Amino acid sequence: MSRPAVDTWLYPTPAGLYCEPGQFYIDPSRSIERAVITHGHSDHARSGHGAVLATAQTIAIMKVRYGQACAGTFDPVRLGEHRSINGVTVTLVPAGHILGSAQVVLDWAGRRAVISGDYKRAGDPTCEPFELVTCDVFVTEATFALPVFRHEKAEHEVQRLLASMAAESGRTHLIGAYGLGKCQRVIKLIREAGYDKPIYLHGAHMALSELYIELGIDLGDIRPATVADTKDLSGGIVLCPPSALNDRWARRFGDPVTSFASGWMRVRGRARQYGIELPLVISDHADWPELIETIEQTEAEDVWVTHGRDDALIHHLATKGRKARALALVGRDEEAE
Numbered sequence: 486m487s488r489p490a491v492d493t494w495l496y497p498t499p500a501g502l503y504c505e506p507g508q509f510y511i512d513p514s515r516s517i518e519r520a521v522i523t524h525g526h527s528d529h530a531r532s533g534h535g536a537v538l539a540t541a542q543t544i545a546i547m548k549v550r551y552g553q554a555c556a557g558t559f560d561p562v563r564l565g566e567h568r569s570i571n572g573v574t575v576t577l578v579p580a581g582h583i584l585g586s587a588q589v590v591l592d593w594a595g596r597r598a599v600i601s602g603d604y605k606r607a608g609d610p611t612c613e614p615f616e617l618v619t620c621d622v623f624v625t626e627a628t629f630a631l632p633v634f635r636h637e638k639a640e641h642e643v644q645r646l647l648a649s650m651a652a653e654s655g656r657t658h659l660i661g662a663y664g665l666g667k668c669q670r671v672i673k674l675i676r677e678a679g680y681d682k683p684i685y686l687h688g689a690h691m692a693l694s695e696l697y698i699e700l701g702i703d704l705g706d707i708r709p710a711t712v713a714d715t716k717d718l719s720g721g722i723v724l725c726p727p728s729a730l731n732d733r734w735a736r737r738f739g740d741p742v743t744s745f746a747s748g749w750m751r752v753r754g755r756a757r758q759y760g761i762e763l764p765l766v767i768s769d770h771a772d773w774p775e776l777i778e779t780i781e782q783t784e785a786e787d788v789w790v791t792h793g794r795d796d797a798l799i800h801h802l803a804t805k806g807r808k809a810r811a812l813a814l815v816g817r818d819e820e821a822e
């Protein structure tokens with residue numbers, strides 16, 4: 486008896502990627518009855534679902550962002566734990582993206598599909614490292630799927646930051662960083678590099694950073710920048726949303742060294758566009774070599790590319806004799822990196 490092709494039971498719909506036998510969606514873009522959520526970023530985790538299955542950390546993040554009653558029910562699953570939903574075995578394994586992030590492994594009728602969500606292969610002291618799972622179909626992101634994107638080691642970028650602080654000791658270093666995952670990773674990397682002074686945060690970054698601490702990630706002494714004395718900020722570190730770098734809020738820091746921690750800082754034009762003095766190439770997504778290596782290692786016979794630079798990746802895979810297709814899913818935000 487032949488095994489059904491994966492695309493006969495797992496396929497995109499206007500609401501998102503749907504698993505028909507399990508009757509659930511993965512990271513749906515609208516409120517639905519049953520959702521499996523890969524991680525807490527807002528383009529993957531939304532409020533209003535009837536039931537949510539995710540890691541305990543992702544559920545905690547959703548509750549901080551959207552409120553305690555942001556879903557009808559929550560089903561926390563440990564990484565590596567198997568859960569059967571209408572005969573489909575669902576397993577969450579680490580994605581290495583942010584705290585609580587997971588790939589979704591689906592086993593049904595002798596076939597296996599892995600939905601990566603967002604992922605990276607580089608080490609990160611704030612989350613579990615990516616776990617490779619071989620499969621028949623691999624659904625991958627492609628945020629940085631161009632050969633130009635080859636991320637620096639994050640530790641190297643932090644050393645550049647500390648060197649700049651030594652050279653510009655009288656200026657505040659104002660770092661733009663996405664509020665969930667990137668902010669906390671940058672803080673933790675700075676701590677591991679030996680910096681033990683207070684680190685100041687924009688108010689928008691406080692709640693999730695405090696949650697990280699509650700969940701066991703030691704970020705050291707973090708304080709709201711808005712209540713700090715201006716003289717305490719001189720020569721120090723302040724993290725804020727990228728949108729605040731050129732906002733009125735930033736004027737209180739005088740003449741800061743503006744920085745931006747993002748994989749997009751590999752593109753010099755982007756740094757110039759944002760007026761960034763110290764671009765830090767720190768990404769929470771796989772770069773081009775990591776994408777290619779991961780796809781090869783999964784041994785997937787079919788690769789579905791969900792968002793980002795899908796044309797370049799699909800073309801490259803075709804030259805290697807690998808079957809690949811673009812999988813148009815609405816609501817994915819590649820800029821929030």
